[in-house]
Amino acid sequence: MSVLPYSRELSVADATRRRVAELDHSDADLRDLASVLARSAADHGSRTSLDDVLGVFGHTRQSLAALDDDE
Known part of the structure; x- marks a missing residue:
């Protein structure tokens, strides 16, 4: 095994x-x-709007804005 000078070892490590x-x-x-x-x-090009998704869960943007932060 050869011994490399210290600066060469740093260069190899770097x-x-x-x-x-x-x-x-x-x-x-x-x-x-x-x-x-x-x-x-996997993309078939169909998109679902946020309003449609909220409607499935019985909400609107306004109903979400009216909720308290604790709910």
């Missing part, structure tokens, strides 16, 4: 840290891409 950070960033990018692709594949 390069390794940078490479690991790059791989972490790439990993996160790939996860984001997979999520976007899965969502786009």
Whole structure:
């Protein structure tokens, strides 16, 4: 095993840290891409308005605004 000068060891360690950070960033990018692709594949284009959803639960925007924060 060869012994590297101290400054060379730091350079290798710094390069390794940078490479690991790059791989972490790439990993996160790939996860984001997979999520976007899965969502786009499953998207059928239909949208539900907030008012329609509130109506299913028997509320309106006004009825929610009138509720106390404790409810």
